[in-house]
Amino acid sequence: DTAVSQTPKYLVTQMGNDKSIKCEQNLGHDTMYWYKQDSKKFLKIMFSYNNKELIINETVPNRFSPKSPDKAHLNLHINSLELGDSAVYFCASSQRGIGYTEAFFGQGTRLTVV
Amino acid sequence: GQQVMQIPQYQHVQEGEDFTTYCNSSTTLSNIQWYKQRPGGHPVFLIQLVKSGEVKKQKRLTFQFGEAKKNSSLHITATQTTDVGTYFCAGGGYQKVTFGIGTKLQVIP
Numbered sequence: 573d574t575a576v577s578q579t580p581k582y583l584v585t586q587m588g589n590d591k592s593i594k595c596e597q598n599l600g601h602d603t604m605y606w607y608k609q610d611s612k613k614f615l616k617i618m619f620s621y622n623n624k625e626l627i628i629n630e631t632v633p634n635r636f637s638p639k640s641p642d643k644a645h646l647n648l649h650i651n652s653l654e655l656g657d658s659a660v661y662f663c664a665s666s667q668r669g670i671g672y673t674e675a676f677f678g679q680g681t682r683l684t685v686v
Numbered sequence: 687g688q689q690v691m692q693i694p695q696y697q698h699v700q701e702g703e704d705f706t707t708y709c710n711s712s713t714t715l716s717n718i719q720w721y722k723q724r725p726g727g728h729p730v731f732l733i734q735l736v737k738s739g740e741v742k743k744q745k746r747l748t749f750q751f752g753e754a755k756k757n758s759s760l761h762i763t764a765t766q767t768t769d770v771g772t773y774f775c776a777g778g779g780y781q782k783v784t785f786g787i788g789t790k791l792q793v794i795p
Contacts, residue, residue, distance in 0.1 A: 613772055615729065615785040628782055662728060671717050671780035674731035 575599050578663045578678035585653055586686055593648045593681045595663030601676075603627075603669060604646040606638060607662040609680070615662070621646055622669075653685045688713060690777050692786030700794050705765050707789035709758045709775035718751055718758040718777040723788070729774060732760075765793045 578595040585591050597604060605628075606618040620628035624640045635651045646663060663678040664670075691710045699705050709718065717736045721729040733742055735751035735758060742749045748761045758777070762769055772790045776783040 613723075613788050613790070615774065615788075617782060617784075620782065664729075669779075669781035670719075670776075670783050671778055674719065674734065675729075677728040677730070680728050 574679075576663055576665055576676050576678040578681055580681060581679060582682050582684075584684045584686065587653055587655060589653050590649070590651045591653060591683070592650070593661055593663075593683075595646045595648070595678055597644055597665040597676070599665060599667075599676060601665040601667050602643060603666050604640065604643070605664040605670065605675065606646065606648050607664060609660040609662060611659070620670075655685050658683055658685045688778050688784045690775060690784045690786045692775055692789060694789055695787060696790050696792070698792045698794060699765050701767060702764050705762045705769070705791055707760050707773050707775075709777065709786050711756045711777055714755050715777040716779050718775055719783060720749060720758075720760055721774045721776060722771050723774065724771040727771075765791070767793050767795055769793055
């Protein structure tokens with residue numbers, strides 16, 4: 573069983589479209605995250621949720637909206653996609669805050685905006 | 687905001703040579719974590735260091751946390767082709783960590 577699973581693995585879409593990426597963890601963790609990894613491999617946190625509540629919201633355009641229906645799921649919806657949104661998006665989870673314990677990452681979603 | 691610098695960005699070594707990557711922060715860190723990302727893969731947790739001056743070993747990997755808790759290093763002894771990947775440090779507080787830029791390691795057989 574995959575601990576943190578996200579779908580889809582690849583997403584190619586046109587500028588201006590709206591898309592969603594789904595993430596689920598079966599580890600019973602309280603905290604979930606979205607990270608963006610750009611072409612230079614830099615990993616930057618976007619959002620962090622603890623028990624369905626938003627606790628970290630970095631400087632991310634408001635076209636990006638996370639939603640956590642329950643603590644096992646954290647989805648990412650992106651409106652009006654732009655070329656610069658092309659990246660790999662990783663979902664992750666940890667038992668408590670990431671600084672307390674290890675984070676488990678999903679396989680990533682490679683988003684290409686054309 | 688918190689900045690975590692990591693050097694070098696790239697390193698090519700012959701198989702069997704040693705490898706070290708360094709991580710430096712402008713501020714004192716509560717803890718430091720290390721992750722490995724294989725090409726095309728996702729970051730995988732290696733270790734967490736919490737105490738000042740802490741040293742931990744995992745087989746050929748040695749991790750250190752500086753006395754001032756502002757720097758850390760990962761040393762691999764006698765690299766193997768399976769060590770290929772990008773090594774990230776991540777440091778900060780307990781709710782949020784900042785990832786370094788990563789060191790991409792290539793091992794030449």
